[in-house]
Amino acid sequence: MSDYQLLCFAQSGNAYRAALMLNLIGANWKAVWVDFFGKAVQRSAEWRGDVNEMGEAPVLIDGPKKLSQSGVILTYLARKSGKFLPQGEDEELEALRWIIFDNQKVNGFLGPFRFLKNFAKPAGDPAVMGFLKGRIDGNLAIVNKRLERAPFLLGSRPTIADISMCAYLYYPAEEFGFDIRKDYPAIATFLDRVKALPGWAHPYDLMPGYPFGTQLLNGKPTV
Ligand SMILES: N[C@@H](CCC(=O)N[C@@H](CS)C(=O)NCC(=O)O)C(=O)O
Numbered sequence: 001m002s003d004y005q006l007l008c009f010a011q012s013g014n015a016y017r018a019a020l021m022l023n024l025i026g027a028n029w030k031a032v033w034v035d036f037f038g039k040a041v042q043r044s045a046e047w048r049g050d051v052n053e054m055g056e057a058p059v060l061i062d063g064p065k066k067l068s069q070s071g072v073i074l075t076y077l078a079r080k081s082g083k084f085l086p087q088g089e090d091e092e093l094e095a096l097r098w099i100i101f102d103n104q105k106v107n108g109f110l111g112p113f114r115f116l117k118n119f120a121k122p123a124g125d126p127a128v129m130g131f132l133k134g135r136i137d138g139n140l141a142i143v144n145k146r147l148e149r150a151p152f153l154l155g156s157r158p159t160i161a162d163i164s165m166c167a168y169l170y171y172p173a174e175e176f177g178f179d180i181r182k183d184y185p186a187i188a189t190f191l192d193r194v195k196a197l198p199g200w201a202h203p204y205d206l207m208p209g210y211p212f213g214t215q216l217l218n219g220k221p222t223v
Pocket of ligand 1: 011012013014015042043055056057058068069070071103111
């Protein structure tokens, strides 16, 4: 029996933050597939009533606790495990600052951009895509500049702020139509550093639902 269940799906970088954290801390956890694209269960009255009133994935289940918002899940798991935990008030606030910036302006734009390009029908309007791409470029440049100064967002040690930032950054360049690693070299080295941590795995190897339209995880059914 797993200690944690994570309601998630392979295409979700928001959920990847939580899945990656669970793997990096060596937790005993199970991924439970959310039929996001087919039945859109996250929009159902049942989901909003019983699982997450905000109508979103990921959701972490730990016994009677149901937690949503990846930033909250990361904080909870860091406090419980003592790993990737910001130390002291200044670091805590600094981590929160980057997690909020990431949620709103980095992966907060990358996620919808990739959704509109790959999954939405009809695909995103060119004017909308252009707007999002402009914001993405401006904000990735800010992150790149920060990572030119230190190996991780808060300095020499990886914290939950870094795990949050990874959300959509390992998905294939073709899914964006631009190559983040090529355009932002300090982000590329950062991604290599996180990838070298024990327990790292690619989103498509951690969460069910890849290939698109299946419930498979690494070629095997999960339900
Ligand atoms: N800030 C949230 C974002 C979560 C989020 O937007 N999740 C998407 C899936 S990737 C979702 O559930 N969207 C609801 C919908 O489109 O119906 C987090 O980091 O957990």
